[in-house]
Amino acid sequence: MKKNRLYVLGGLLLVAFAGFSFTTFKSSMTPYVSYQQARQGDRIVQVAGALEKGSSSYAEAKESLYFTLKEPKTSENLRVRFKGVKPGNFEDAISIVAIGRYDEKSKEFAAEKLLVKCPSKYQGAEVKSYS
Amino acid sequence: MNHLSTYLSHLFLPGALALWCALIFALCTMWGYAQALVAGDANGGGSASGNTAARTFARRSYGFFAFSIVLTAAMMSLLLMMRDFRVEYVYQYSGMDLPTYYQFASFWAGQKGSFLIWLFWGALLGLLVRRTAGPNEPAIMGVYTLTLMGLLLILVRENPFVMLGKTPTDGVGLNPLLQDNWMVIHPPIMFVGYAASAIPFAFAMASLWRRKYDGWAERAFPWALGGFIVLGTAITMGGYWAYKTLGWGGYWGWDPVENASFIPFLFGTTMIHGLHMERAKGRYRRANYVFAFLTYISVLYGTFLTRSGVLADFSVHSFVDLGISGWLTLLLGGFFLLGLFLLVTRWKEIPTEPNEDLFLSRGTFMVLATITILVAAFVITAGTSAPLLTKVMANPSQVGPSFYNKVSLPIAILIALLLSLVPYLTWRGNKFSDIARKMVVPGVFAVTLTIAAAVWKVHDPFHLTFVLLAALALATNLQKTIGKFQVSGLRGAGGYLAHVGVGVILLGIIASSGYDESTKVTLLQNVPRQVGDVSLTFKRFIPRHGFEKERMEVQVARAGQKPFMVYPKLFMNLRTKQVMANPDVRTTPFQDLYVSPIDFDPGQPRLQLAKGDTGRIGDVEVKFTGFNLQAQGNAMAAMQAGQPVTIGAKLAVTRAGRTTELQPLYRLNPASGQVETPPVELPGGGALIVSGINASNGAVQLEAAGVANPMKLSLDVTRKPLIQLVWFGLYIIILGGLLSTAQRLREMRLRERLAEAKAG
Numbered sequence: 001m002k003k004n005r006l007y008v009l010g011g012l013l014l015v016a017f018a019g020f021s022f023t024t025f026k027s028s029m030t031p032y033v034s035y036q037q038a039r040q041g042d043r044i045v046q047v048a049g050a051l052e053k054g055s056s057s058y059a060e061a062k063e064s065l066y067f068t069l070k071e072p073k074t075s076e077n078l079r080v081r082f083k084g085v086k087p088g089n090f091e092d093a094i095s096i097v098a099i100g101r102y103d104e105k106s107k108e109f110a111a112e113k114l115l116v117k118c119p120s121k122y123q124g125a126e127v128k129s130y131s
Numbered sequence: 132m133n134h135l136s137t138y139l140s141h142l143f144l145p146g147a148l149a150l151w152c153a154l155i156f157a158l159c160t161m162w163g164y165a166q167a168l169v170a171g172d173a174n175g176g177g178s179a180s181g182n183t184a185a186r187t188f189a190r191r192s193y194g195f196f197a198f199s200i201v202l203t204a205a206m207m208s209l210l211l212m213m214r215d216f217r218v219e220y221v222y223q224y225s226g227m228d229l230p231t232y233y234q235f236a237s238f239w240a241g242q243k244g245s246f247l248i249w250l251f252w253g254a255l256l257g258l259l260v261r262r263t264a265g266p267n268e269p270a271i272m273g274v275y276t277l278t279l280m281g282l283l284l285i286l287v288r289e290n291p292f293v294m295l296g297k298t299p300t301d302g303v304g305l306n307p308l309l310q311d312n313w314m315v316i317h318p319p320i321m322f323v324g325y326a327a328s329a330i331p332f333a334f335a336m337a338s339l340w341r342r343k344y345d346g347w348a349e350r351a352f353p354w355a356l357g358g359f360i361v362l363g364t365a366i367t368m369g370g371y372w373a374y375k376t377l378g379w380g381g382y383w384g385w386d387p388v389e390n391a392s393f394i395p396f397l398f399g400t401t402m403i404h405g406l407h408m409e410r411a412k413g414r415y416r417r418a419n420y421v422f423a424f425l426t427y428i429s430v431l432y433g434t435f436l437t438r439s440g441v442l443a444d445f446s447v448h449s450f451v452d453l454g455i456s457g458w459l460t461l462l463l464g465g466f467f468l469l470g471l472f473l474l475v476t477r478w479k480e481i482p483t484e485p486n487e488d489l490f491l492s493r494g495t496f497m498v499l500a501t502i503t504i505l506v507a508a509f510v511i512t513a514g515t516s517a518p519l520l521t522k523v524m525a526n527p528s529q530v531g532p533s534f535y536n537k538v539s540l541p542i543a544i545l546i547a548l549l550l551s552l553v554p555y556l557t558w559r560g561n562k563f564s565d566i567a568r569k570m571v572v573p574g575v576f577a578v579t580l581t582i583a584a585a586v587w588k589v590h591d592p593f594h595l596t597f598v599l600l601a602a603l604a605l606a607t608n609l610q611k612t613i614g615k616f617q618v619s620g621l622r623g624a625g626g627y628l629a630h631v632g633v634g635v636i637l638l639g640i641i642a643s644s645g646y647d648e649s650t651k652v653t654l655l656q657n658v659p660r661q662v663g664d665v666s667l668t669f670k671r672f673i674p675r676h677g678f679e680k681e682r683m684e685v686q687v688a689r690a691g692q693k694p695f696m697v698y699p700k701l702f703m704n705l706r707t708k709q710v711m712a713n714p715d716v717r718t719t720p721f722q723d724l725y726v727s728p729i730d731f732d733p734g735q736p737r738l739q740l741a742k743g744d745t746g747r748i749g750d751v752e753v754k755f756t757g758f759n760l761q762a763q764g765n766a767m768a769a770m771q772a773g774q775p776v777t778i779g780a781k782l783a784v785t786r787a788g789r790t791t792e793l794q795p796l797y798r799l800n801p802a803s804g805q806v807e808t809p810p811v812e813l814p815g816g817g818a819l820i821v822s823g824i825n826a827s828n829g830a831v832q833l834e835a836a837g838v839a840n841p842m843k844l845s846l847d848v849t850r851k852p853l854i855q856l857v858w859f860g861l862y863i864i865i866l867g868g869l870l871s872t873a874q875r876l877r878e879m880r881l882r883e884r885l886a887e888a889k890a891g
Contacts, residue, residue: 006490010499010502014502014506017506017541020538020541021510021513021538024533024534024537024538025513025514025517025530025534028530028531028533028534028537029517029521029528029529029530030528030529030530030531031521031528032528044531046528046529053741053743054741054742054743054744055743057745084729099531
């Protein structure tokens, strides 16, 4: 093979990969959205809010944690379902970030991952994640 | 003046003084080396004569600087060991309840301590850098000291020896997640790697600055290899910690903090290959400057991302802003611009060799592999920076692990392909037919393995390609390693051995993360339950004993095998009241059985519920909707009159799908202090009483009788095939790196002896 042709081939491969990365990047982006936007969309997003006191329960049968997030500014509510372990410091959280998508059928936000922000004494406010 | 004295009175002075001395000595070092350079220039370019006095001064200053830093670190350790909680840092990160080794580990639990240990290693390494720097020592040590100055200035600004102005009897304690043996050694090793990344940078920048383009690569090579090994070891340990302790089931989560160490590791990989090319063939001379630059800058950039608070909402262990983001930006921007300036102004002058390689030759494939790794590093950097990149356009977003996983698959396939050909390629170029002939044996091995994988359960064509090429890379490099070993022992086999490790890791990754099986089960005590081919029985709860935390004993039985026990832990951190979970892992040659606790129900018949809360006793679900103060007369009025008070607890009780409203009563006679709690019948058998009322938080305590309520343990049971290969492969890479380093050092000594012989 001629050298120049190789460079062209290599260049094309690089461009193709750059395009592939870019589309993957766009599709796996999880933007912060309001509860309203979260209810409309079918993509993975992040929502943040405070835990509504006393709203959490672990449903053994479904192996899921249920709780309600409250938007501090608008006082909007969002019911969240998280399949997994209840984070240990969950009840003390000052803010919870849920990453996932809205489930139209059960009218719940199905979280795949939780970031729990605690009024931590350790490091100002530390963030821990559970996936 | 008043201001200053208040500031001083709030410092632990011996420590602060040591730190300030370090600053003065660092300035002296740079001044001394600057003098040495000026004198050298006046003398007609870098000869050793004429600048000895200045150089001696600089060397001594550096010695004192390193000593001051060691003293600073010693002071901090001493304060921690004495548990001197007057000092804010000691107060914030340690406590009386910690055993000695965790108390010592609090050193790097916070921001300031992390920067101090980074600086500590940097200062110590500098003593060795000076010895290996050679004729360009003043410039190299000048740049190197400058990199340490950046860290030092942050510490002088954010002094770790600030005192509280009072003496608390106990500290706040160490973050329970960090209370783990791996966390005692993982961070300090990581910081050795970070500190080491500045060394090739200093060699490269000094070489550009002084326009001495020859010889730096050779001297920087062992350092680059050393940094690569240390960083690799630290990353391995971090992954091992995540896997064995955190309990989410993986060793790598593409978290920004993990990426912050992985990106320099990738750039470091390109650098060691580039330096190898320069040493062997005089190639990559321009590229190596860029690689050394990128490796160090990526360390600074990672530090900036994870320490400045820009990712606080996106990362597992990101730190919030301590008011140093300005400094970090300055540090990053300063070194970035400095490096860029030197690269741009010297670019044309750097001597190069024309690339006349054939396609099928070692030279071309090195270029291809380098580009591939660079692309990987840049894509991961872009992903990690997503919150910053998207901030400009819209609301900040991050990209999930799926991005990294999807993007790395083609990269890994390409790397495996390139690696499998490397052992057969020569500098002069090869014929394809020759290579094909040599590849028969490894090829048969790879194809066999791929067929085995397909028979097992791998059906995705991409995954099969992945397995084929990874196995091929493993086999061809192993063949070459053995060949090299037979000819010249371990010498020169290091590189190929590391490539074997890459093949092994790739196989481990695809098997363990693509084909793991996870089941969530809830076990009743002593009732066996079948999960896949094993039967699990929750035997008992073992209470805390000394430093041994609360554990669950679970028996695992497989048909025809001796049953064994696993001990997942679910314990309360006594200080923070956080529930912590530790998995237990049972390793067999072909798979790990990973048992992670989710929830433990001790099966007690008591419940405490706040208004609106729901709890459960056995099969009874109870929701407390509020107190009824009018259950029998007005309770408030009765209380004020000192008469017997009756309060009802309004409960919604659900059993077997049916909800009933119940209202057990709680009667208190304030005169006699007597309490009456008449039981109410539960639908379906058993009874419920109000055993207490907590007036301060409006909660009710309930107790059930006659309700079967066994202990229950919910587990996540995962089977991870071939995950051992990931660790095994990492060990092989590290071993390969060590062999290469030993070889490089041997060569360097040989060359020096030759030079001496010539001079003599």
